Amino acid sequence: MTYIAKPKFAHPNLKPNSLGYTRRDYEGSVSTLCAGCGHDSISSAIIQAVFELEIPPHKIAKMSGIGCSSKTPDYMMGASHGFNTVHGRMPSVLTGANLANKDLVYLGISGDGDSASIGLGQFAHSVRRGVNMTYIVENNGVYGLTKGQFSATSDKGSKSKGGEINHDAGIDLVGLALQLGATFVARSFSGDKAQLVPLVKAALLHKGPAFIDCISPCVQFNNHNGSTKSYDYVREHNEAVNRMDVIVPRNPIHVDYEPGETKTVTQHDGSILSLHKLAEHYDPSDRVAALAFLSAKAALGEIVTGLLFVDPASQDLHDGLNTVDTPLNELHDKELIPGAKVLEALNASLR
Amino acid sequence: MERTSTEGPDYFHKVVDCQWACPAHTPVPEYIRLIAEGRYDDAYMVNWKSNVFPGVLGRTCDRPCEPACRRGRVDEEPVAICRLKRVAADNKDDVSGRMPPSAANSNGKRIALVGAGPASLTVARDLAPMGYELVIYDSDPRSGGMIRSQIPRFRLPESVIDEEVGYITDMGMELRLGQRVDSLKGLLDEGYDAVFVGSGAPRGRDLDIPGRKEAAANIHIGIDWLSSVSFGHIEKIGKKVIVLGGGNTAMDCCRTSRRLGGEEVKVIVRSGFAEMKASPWEKEDAIHEDIPILNFLSPKEFVHENGKLKGVIFEKNHTVTDDKGRKKVVASGEPDEFHECDDVLMAVGQENSFPWIERDIGLEFDQWDMPRVDEITFQSTRPGVFFGGDAAFGPKNIIWAVAHGHQAAISIHKHCQGQDISDRPPPMVTLASQKMGIHEWSYDNDISNEDRFRVPHLDKAISLKDVKAEVELGFDTRIGYKEAQRCFNCDVQTVFADPLCIECDACTDICPVDAITFIENGDEADLRPRLTAPALNLTQDLYVSGSLKTGRVMVKDEDVCLHCGLCAERCPTGAWDMQRFILDMATASPICTK
Ligand SMILES: Cc1cc2nc3c(=O)[nH]c(=O)nc-3n(C[C@H](O)[C@H](O)[C@H](O)COP(=O)(O)OP(=O)(O)OC[C@H]3O[C@@H](n4cnc5c(N)ncnc54)[C@H](O)[C@@H]3O)c2cc1C
Ligand SMILES: Cc1ncc(C[n+]2csc(CCOP(=O)(O)OP(=O)(O)O)c2C)c(N)n1
Ligand code: SF4
Ligand code: SF4
Ligand code: SF4
Ligand SMILES: [Mg+2]
Numbered sequence A: 001m002t003y004i005a006k007p008k009f010a011h012p013n014l015k016p017n018s019l020g021y022t023r024r025d026y027e028g029s030v031s032t033l034c035a036g037c038g039h040d041s042i043s044s045a046i047i048q049a050v051f052e053l054e055i056p057p058h059k060i061a062k063m064s065g066i067g068c069s070s071k072t073p074d075y076m077m078g079a080s081h082g083f084n085t086v087h088g089r090m091p092s093v094l095t096g097a098n099l100a101n102k103d104l105v106y107l108g109i110s111g112d113g114d115s116a117s118i119g120l121g122q123f124a125h126s127v128r129r130g131v132n133m134t135y136i137v138e139n140n141g142v143y144g145l146t147k148g149q150f151s152a153t154s155d156k157g158s159k160s161k162g163g164e165i166n167h168d169a170g171i172d173l174v175g176l177a178l179q180l181g182a183t184f185v186a187r188s189f190s191g192d193k194a195q196l197v198p199l200v201k202a203a204l205l206h207k208g209p210a211f212i213d214c215i216s217p218c219v220q221f222n223n224h225n226g227s228t229k230s231y232d233y234v235r236e237h238n239e240a241v242n243r244m245d246v247i248v249p250r251n252p253i254h255v256d257y258e259p260g261e262t263k264t265v266t267q268h269d270g271s272i273l274s275l276h277k278l279a280e281h282y283d284p285s286d287r288v289a290a291l292a293f294l295s296a297k298a299a300l301g302e303i304v305t306g307l308l309f310v311d312p313a314s315q316d317l318h319d320g321l322n323t324v325d326t327p328l329n330e331l332h333d334k335e336l337i338p339g340a341k342v343l344e345a346l347n348a349s350l351r
Numbered sequence B: 001m002e003r004t005s006t007e008g009p010d011y012f013h014k015v016v017d018c019q020w021a022c023p024a025h026t027p028v029p030e031y032i033r034l035i036a037e038g039r040y041d042d043a044y045m046v047n048w049k050s051n052v053f054p055g056v057l058g059r060t061c062d063r064p065c066e067p068a069c070r071r072g073r074v075d076e077e078p079v080a081i082c083r084l085k086r087v088a089a090d091n092k093d094d095v096s097g098r099m100p101p102s103a104a105n106s107n108g109k110r111i112a113l114v115g116a117g118p119a120s121l122t123v124a125r126d127l128a129p130m131g132y133e134l135v136i137y138d139s140d141p142r143s144g145g146m147i148r149s150q151i152p153r154f155r156l157p158e159s160v161i162d163e164e165v166g167y168i169t170d171m172g173m174e175l176r177l178g179q180r181v182d183s184l185k186g187l188l189d190e191g192y193d194a195v196f197v198g199s200g201a202p203r204g205r206d207l208d209i210p211g212r213k214e215a216a217a218n219i220h221i222g223i224d225w226l227s228s229v230s231f232g233h234i235e236k237i238g239k240k241v242i243v244l245g246g247g248n249t250a251m252d253c254c255r256t257s258r259r260l261g262g263e264e265v266k267v268i269v270r271s272g273f274a275e276m277k278a279s280p281w282e283k284e285d286a287i288h289e290d291i292p293i294l295n296f297l298s299p300k301e302f303v304h305e306n307g308k309l310k311g312v313i314f315e316k317n318h319t320v321t322d323d324k325g326r327k328k329v330v331a332s333g334e335p336d337e338f339h340e341c342d343d344v345l346m347a348v349g350q351e352n353s354f355p356w357i358e359r360d361i362g363l364e365f366d367q368w369d370m371p372r373v374d375e376i377t378f379q380s381t382r383p384g385v386f387f388g389g390d391a392a393f394g395p396k397n398i399i400w401a402v403a404h405g406h407q408a409a410i411s412i413h414k415h416c417q418g419q420d421i422s423d424r425p426p427p428m429v430t431l432a433s434q435k436m437g438i439h440e441w442s443y444d445n446d447i448s449n450e451d452r453f454r455v456p457h458l459d460k461a462i463s464l465k466d467v468k469a470e471v472e473l474g475f476d477t478r479i480g481y482k483e484a485q486r487c488f489n490c491d492v493q494t495v496f497a498d499p500l501c502i503e504c505d506a507c508t509d510i511c512p513v514d515a516i517t518f519i520e521n522g523d524e525a526d527l528r529p530r531l532t533a534p535a536l537n538l539t540q541d542l543y544v545s546g547s548l549k550t551g552r553v554m555v556k557d558e559d560v561c562l563h564c565g566l567c568a569e570r571c572p573t574g575a576w577d578m579q580r581f582i583l584d585m586a587t588a589s590p591i592c593t594k
Helices: A038-053 A068-075 A090-100 A112-117 A120-128 A173-180 A193-205 A231-237 A287-299 A317-321 A340-350 B010-015 B017-021 B028-036 B040-051 B054-060 B081-091 B118-130 B158-169 B184-189 B222-230 B248-259 B280-288 B398-416 B477-484 B506-510 B524-530 B566-570
Strands: A060-064 A081-084 A105-111 A133-139 A184-189 A209-215 A238-240 A242-247 A262-266 A272-277 A303-310 B110-114 B133-138 B174-177 B194-197 B219-221 B240-244 B264-268 B297-305 B308-321 B327-331 B337-340 B343-346 B385-387 B428-433 B435-437 B492-496 B516-519 B542-544 B553-557 B576-584
Touching (some): A038 A133, A038 A193, A060 A068, A068 A081, A068 A105, A068 A112, A068 A133, A090 A317, A112 A120, A112 A133, A173 A184, A173 A287, A173 A303, A231 A238, B028 B081, B040 B054, B054 B081, B194 B398, B219 B222, B222 B343, B240 B248, B524 B542
Parallel strands (some): A105 A133, A184 A209, A238 A303, B133 B174, B240 B264
Antiparallel strands (some): B492 B576, B516 B553
């Protein structure tokens, strides 16, 4: 919590993007979260990604539920659309909004409690339906807002700040997302923006459900010894499988990795994901292998991060439903009420 | 890079751009905060301790602090540091009770001071409380040096000079006014323990061109003419006046002429407008008083009829660039221009002159006939004779004269105590945390977005009628407060404690100016361009931590830090703290101002 507004003065060399906005123009109100919260770093990574992708703020819909993590849409892109749903219901409201207006970029922001506890069913169905969205879980392993109870992603055997041991098995949202058919799955860490920013960019450009499980230490309730989601623990156990650069056709960047170490994936919109391999043999286009790799590493206590799976030929809910090109909210009475004759013909075709 | 060492006074001092740039190292943000709090007496005394003439300087200082001010690098204009000083001077109560008391007893040492300008007066102020017997000589009838004789009253009222010169002379010293020193040897023979030469640069340059002698009655040397005006010997000038020269003296000459009957007053300069030596605000003020500034014209001949001045012929110039890319003003070959006038004021330069110093008394002069003076001790090659102000290294300004005076006083004191004068006392520095609560600081860390405020002026019609009517009216307390709020408090330093940092990025994310980067270390040239906001201003330091847990280092570019303290507010571990840096320059006597 900070009492003064963030000063409007910016670095004099801060460059605007092609829309004329600087990164600072994508900020929201000042965070009211605890100082040092991982969630704030994720907000800042999202701001950076949206700025670099040059998305007009009014083309973004920020959707969230309840929790510290779910408060963060307020701290980014002040000029975007936003909706705070009741606890765990963000996926349904996002699905509805997306059905009504598929022209916006949907950014779902949730917490491990919001998505893995009360909202688990909602999460599952939005992913399996293939809603075109970027779904980020700011995963701190606790219910931060309600003062640090274990959440459903807490690892079995990890310790709370007060010393209790978690007896329940932790839900791995990445594994779930893979099983449920997400076409873009990644894990990252709030303390590693070099990895996180390109992942958010790639997810925003991806068509279909793009899921990022972002470990985000809760400095207040879950950053102690015995936690598996503290800054120190995550840094010690982080196994990054790859590093990525996102190349947008509009503004190509130069990437210089040794040949043979880089794999490129071209997404439906022409954006190229240039993946610099860190773990040998890891292939992010193989869903089954990804699941196996993750389980093997999890058993060793390692936290696998990076782009874990991507299907460049993905489709989304609108493809499945075969909706018209025009967003539904732009259809007028003329198209929606075609008249008695058309109804008659339709009824006749069904007889 | 190595971990930045903040030991010693310099690292944090440099961060306070204004204080670093001020020759006397006035604690600017400190007095600006006091003004914001309405503590004008305290603000005045902070100034008085460092720069001795706050009321004078708050109106006339050359203000090297302002181009250096950090705010000028993120906002259109710097803080109005100089005019805030005046707010303190104008709004204080009687501070005479806070002045150091006169020494009860003499310490037995006698010092002669030549000249009663700001340099000598500063020496006198610093030495008087310790019981030195001071004798000040000045050929002028009144004390103050060029503050009194040159700076026109419409820029600096007499009452301000009387007050601030008075604080010093009231401390007990002997003034021998109207008494010129004609021989340094003679003075030394009187047995003084030390002599301070603060005689200024009293000679105005002349122009040796045709007609100069014949038309002498209407051709005046600018500084002589100005002092005659100041001392009431001249009260009128012709209707048409030409001022030759482009420095601040020329600006004072032309504006004074406008007030003494000059209706068509022109400033005519050899160079281009941009290359003129006058401060931008002085030029602005002259133009505002309907004084045209004509450029690229060199005076060639004074035209007269039987000794009666008629005008001046000018040769036309233009700028050429030589093969080394240097610009030079040379004659353009175009036809000459004639400008009619009744009087000419020559403000084409000012020089030192020491006809009264014998060349055989062990006091060496250099090839330009300037005394050899040590830049740190201000001692000449004759032990016990010290120089300062314009007399030391040529004409500068009041604040430099004051800064020299402080240093010379230290030397004189050490000399008289038989100590090594090259052993200089260091400034006192302290750092104190400003943290009051989780998000509360004992300074106002909110950043004002206001543009620089303009100082209101007296109505032109009124001010042009009276050479003594002060043009600038000064900020009132309300605007003074608002202008004070524009200061970033650069003396409240961001101090980083490596072992506490958990590399959570909170400080990087919140910093409005991208000053903080966590990054793989490298040498300075490698690091600067790699920072989130590349650190391209090489005059500003990088503040670098030791190696952190991830092997990276924290690098903070001091350049445009707003000192808003948000990094420290967002830091979960207190690795950042905001600490007030106080730097107290050493003076000969510990000036106690209560
Ligand atoms: C027209 C004009 C305007 C200026 N405006 C400004 C301004 O706005 N701001 C600013 O900062 N600076 C200004 N200056 C410069 C400033 O006045 C000087 O730099 C400053 O006064 C120098 O101080 P000083 O103590 O070295 O010497 P001075 O102020 O020059 O004082 C020297 C004194 O020594 C006396 N003296 C000289 N020789 C002898 C002798 N042999 N015996 C006895 N007495 C002697 C002189 O009469 C004089 O009073 C201006 C200068 C001029 C000419
Ligand atoms: C229906 C309902 N049940 C319970 C709560 C209480 N509640 C508020 S936030 C929260 C958990 C949030 O945890 P998470 O999503 O992980 O967010 P974090 O604060 O950790 O970022 C709970 C249980 C609620 N607000 N609404
Ligand atoms: S902002 Fe204030 S403290 Fe900083 S340089 Fe300017 S006047 Fe000095
Ligand atoms: S005080 Fe801290 S947050 Fe504010 S500008 Fe300086 S480094 Fe950035
Ligand atoms: S906020 Fe504090 S702990 Fe976090 S990175 Fe900055 S200095 Fe380190
Ligand atoms: Mg949580």
